[in-house]
Amino acid sequence: MGHRVATLNARLRRTRAGAFYATLRACFFAGDTPVAQHSVYFPDAFLAQMREAMPSTLSFDEFIAACQRPLRRSIRINTLKISVADFLALTAPYGWLLTPIPWCDEGFWIERNDEDALPLGSTAEHLSGLFYIQEASSMLPVAALFAR
Template sequence: MIPLHPNFIRHIENELPAHLSLTDFIDYCNQPLRKSIRVNTLKIATPKFVDIMTQAGWQLTSIPWCNDGFWIEGNDDIQLGNAIEHIQGLFYIQEASSMLPPIALFADNTHPEIVLDVASAPGSKTTQIAALMNNSGLLVANEYSASRVKVLHANISRMGASHTALTHFDGRVFGEYLFESFDAILLDAPCGGEGTVRKDPLALKHWDIEDVKAIAETQKDLIES
């Protein structure tokens, strides 16, 4: 069972509409996420990757909102992080929902040339944007957390995102110093982690509403910037 903090349980119990069940909610939190990956088109064409991995025994199911995204079905023995194709940067282990924001950013045939990813570590959306830009223009990948910058750098390098500049600032400075400098901005702001419990069982172990309110103020500042 995933350890959900009593504060979180009480909060959700108060927020749930009457026709929904708290037991069902808790049960759903304990269901693991489907494994999903995104093909890195900077290094390999998606049809070629699918052909190679299908021959290797992978069962790939297309993710409807991302042409390069797939769920891995039917084989729990696949260790995605140890796969040679992962080490080569041919794919990124990425949640299906995480693939939505970059797709939205490039919807309606928009082709921004200068893009900012404000809070970019570990780099799933950053490298997806780089692929959507086909390593053209400029992508600025910013990360405030010093401990996460190294991971971001490693993923950018592994995926071959060559037109990406890595910065280490508080995202709230961009509005003042680089006002209207970007064609598009992705802001995946720091959050309370409520939506990540199926990926990280310990995400809500120490949950407190006051922490969420403090993070909300940071989110507002980042949006304003």
């Protein structure tokens, strides 16, 4: 199965979609620095409530700056289709840096060097349902609900 997935990924990298995503990314990023940034909008009422609720020992400016930073990308392995161990073995040759999410056994933060060539959502593993792109914070409620 691993060879077929790698072959499909190679084909996807050569498609027009792969070239489109690489061009789009190049338009917005120069190296690792965003060229076009979008700031998160906060309604004035929310900002006023947060200023009032935030302890004086914390910096409101640091809170706003933290809200502007992008979230770490994360995935959840679909254990109905593949075990975590098999998924890690399958993706090991890709050089993906997968860091376990402490509250979700099948969740990982992911860092990839090949995002320009093939977006994560276009990989054969994602298209075949082996993993979902899901924010780590969204994995927490389920973990809490089914905690032993």
